[in-house]
Amino acid sequence: MPEQPNIPFFNYPHVFKQYEDEVLDCISDVGRRGAFILQRDLEEFERNLAEFSGEKFALGVANGTDALIIALRAAGIGEGDEVIFSSHTYVATAAAIHFVGGIPVPVECGADHMIDPDAVRAAITPRTCAIMPTQLNGRTCDMQAIQEIADENGLLVFEDAAQALGSKFQGRCAGTFGIAGTISFYPAKTLGSLGDGGAIFTNDESLFDWMYAYRDHGRNQDGDVIGWGLNSRLDNLQAAILNVKLKHYADDLQRRRELAGIYQDQLGSVDELHLPPAPDADAEHFDVFQNYEIESDNRDNLQTFLKAGGVGTIVQWGGKVVHQLGLGVEGSLPFTERMISRSLLLPMHTALTDDEVGFVCKRIKAFHAQSANQRAA
Ligand SMILES: Cc1ncc(COP(=O)(O)O)c(C=O)c1O
Numbered sequence: 112m113p114e115q116p117n118i119p120f121f122n123y124p125h126v127f128k129q130y131e132d133e134v135l136d137c138i139s140d141v142g143r144r145g146a147f148i149l150q151r152d153l154e155e156f157e158r159n160l161a162e163f164s165g166e167k168f169a170l171g172v173a174n175g176t177d178a179l180i181i182a183l184r185a186a187g188i189g190e191g192d193e194v195i196f197s198s199h200t201y202v203a204t205a206a207a208i209h210f211v212g213g214i215p216v217p218v219e220c221g222a223d224h225m226i227d228p229d230a231v232r233a234a235i236t237p238r239t240c241a242i243m244p245t246q247l248n249g250r251t252c253d254m255q256a257i258q259e260i261a262d263e264n265g266l267l268v269f270e271d272a273a274q275a276l277g278s279k280f281q282g283r284c285a286g287t288f289g290i291a292g293t294i295s296f297y298p299a300k301t302l303g304s305l306g307d308g309g310a311i312f313t314n315d316e317s318l319f320d321w322m323y324a325y326r327d328h329g330r331n332q333d334g335d336v337i338g339w340g341l342n343s344r345l346d347n348l349q350a351a352i353l354n355v356k357l358k359h360y361a362d363d364l365q366r367r368r369e370l371a372g373i374y375q376d377q378l379g380s381v382d383e384l385h386l387p388p389a390p391d392a393d394a395e396h397f398d399v400f401q402n403y404e405i406e407s408d409n410r411d412n413l414q415t416f417l418k419a420g421g422v423g424t425i426v427q428w429g430g431k432v433v434h435q436l437g438l439g440v441e442g443s444l445p446f447t448e449r450m451i452s453r454s455l456l457l458p459m460h461t462a463l464t465d466d467e468v469g470f471v472c473k474r475i476k477a478f479h480a481q482s483a484n485q486r487a488a
Contacts (some may be wrong), residue, residue, distance in 0.1 A: 118458055118467050120423035125462035126298045128313045129304060133355045134305075141351045149327070149344060152351035157310075159357055163277070164284040166292075167321040168311040171345030172326050175273040175295025178309040179207030181343060182269055183241075185321035186402070188213050192240040196271070197226035198432040198440075198447050200245035204271045205433045205440055208243065217434045217442040220450065223388055224404060225252035227446075232260050241267040246275035246285040246292075248387065249301060249401035254280045254288040261289075268347035269293070273309075276302050277364050279397035291322075296345075296353060299460075301367065301401050302360055304349040367400040368459045370468050374403055374457065377472035383408045383479050385453070402427065406453035409482060414455055416478045422471050425456050 127134060153171050157480060160169040172178045188194060190212040196204050198217035205215035214303030216239070218230035226244040242261055244252045251272075261268045272278075275285035276294050286292025294300075296308030313319050320340075324331050329340030356363075368390040375389040385406035390398060404431060407413045414424050432451050434442035457471060 113195050115421050116467065116470055117421045118423060118463070118471060120425050120456065120458050121299050122462040123298060123338070125460065126303045129461065130355055130359060134352055137351045137355050138348065141348050146347050146351075148347055150347040152354060152409075153345060153347045154350055155391075156345075156350040156354045156357070160286070160294075160310055161312070161356060162359060163360070164287050164312055166284070166287040167314045168312065168316070170311045170319065170322050170326065171350055172309045172312075173343040173345060175271075175293055175297065175309040176203040176207060177297070177326075177341070177343040178273075178311045179204065179269070179271060179292035180210050180343070181322050181325045182293055182311050182313070183207055183211045183213065183319075185292055185318050185325055186241075186267060186269070188240055188267070191432055192236060193236060193238045193268075194241045194243050195231050195234050195239060196243040196433075196474075197245055197247070198434045198442060198444050198453065199224055199454055200271065200426075200433060201248065201428060202433055202436060202438070203245060203272070204245055204272070205438070208427040209438075213240070214238070215433070217440055217444065219444045219446045220247075221446075222385075223250065224248060224450065225250060226257070228253060228256035228260060231257065235260075235264055235266075239264065239266060241269055242289075243269045246270055246272040246278060248404050249275050249278050249399035250388070250396060251275060251278045251280035251285040251398075254283075257289065262434055272312075273297075274300065274401040275399065277360065277397075278399045281395050282397075290315060291318060296349070301364065301399055302353060302356055304353055306346070306349055308345050308349045308353065310345070313453060363461050364399045366460065368398070370459060370465075371398070371400045371403060373465060373468045374472065376471065378475060380406070381476060381479055383482075384475070400459055403457045403459040405455055405457060406450060407455055408453065409478075410453050410455050412482075413475065413478050416481075417471070417474055420474045422474055423458060427451070427456055430454075 270292035272286035273295035
């Protein structure tokens with residue numbers, strides 16, 4: 112590795128290059144067949160994805176945001192319905208609730224950055240219809256607690272699992288717990304397409320039929336229009352490419368877990384940091400590390416120091432959680448506000464070498480040693 116390496120936060124060309132030969136073969140095959148919209152590659156991908164996750168149905172759609180909107184809409188969430196979600200999520204989670212006419216109700220996350228079940232319970236009102244946990248950073252939240260709250264209060268559960276394909280809680284995949292769960296294939300996601308893409312999981316056949324129609328101008332599987340619909344189909348070409356990548360996906364997840372293990376081994380003893388749970392922290396969770404989100408007492412200076420040493424990092428959501436965006440989603444969530452002011456995402460993707468992650472850790476330790484010296488002086 113060069114003395115002054117350049118370790119970007121994310122490596123976009125790698126999304127194409129990682130399986131370049133297979134992807135190019137697949138592009139020529141689809142192109143030569145002229146198979147662009149709703150073709151067999153999409154059906155195959157949907158079957159493979161359902162099998163991978165252990166859910167009955169998977170439906171490919173245009174992106175992860177549409178996936179949420181279509182799932183909420185098909186399940187009948189609408190005007191004035193309150194939906195509880197963790198404010199530590201992408202604005203898309205709340206936007207989906209907003210666009211079906213619902214009211215996004217933000218709540219706190221806990222120490223592992225996942226929605227806090229006690230906060231969910233406290234936010235329930237007579238207008239609450241659903242809970243929408245985000246399976247954040249490639250981790251699945253305590254779905255047993257969430258489902259219990261939902262059952263006790265007659266609420267639906269929709270999982271925003273955009274960041275968590277293949278992550279598990281008690282052996283079950285993210286996206287397969289509630290009435291519907293959604294995935295994003297945005298290029299930087301663990302299963303990244305060469306553009307936008309998304310999917311919805313459900314076990315409910317009637318919900319699937321409605322979602323199937325919503326994504327394609329209201330047309331059912333016989334081609335008959337049964338209601339108003341959108342055009343939110345997953346491109347057949349993207350589905351074909353995702354089929355190629357899905358074959359390698361278990362290896363990719365394993366690699367992410369290895370990299371998280373290196374971060375844990377090397378940074379676990381740095382007192383000033385709060386790390387995500389380690390890959391083998393407990394038997395209930397199988398985390399796939401879409402992101403490696405740490406908290407630091409001195410986040411901004413740490414980020415500047417890493418940048419000067421050639422290490423790219425980002426602050427998730429640009430440093431503002433949903434209730435801080437000025438979109439009319441109000442809340443006072445001190446735990447989450449403190450967390451986001453300390454949060455930093457370290458490089459985490461399958462193009463990283465062990466040495467590069469080791470270098471990032473070395474720089475982080477050097478920063479803290481320097482800060483300790485400055486305090487002592
Ligand atoms: C938590 C979360 N929800 C929703 C989305 C929206 O997905 P997309 O960008 O595919 O619309 C994303 C990703 O971008 C996300 O991280």
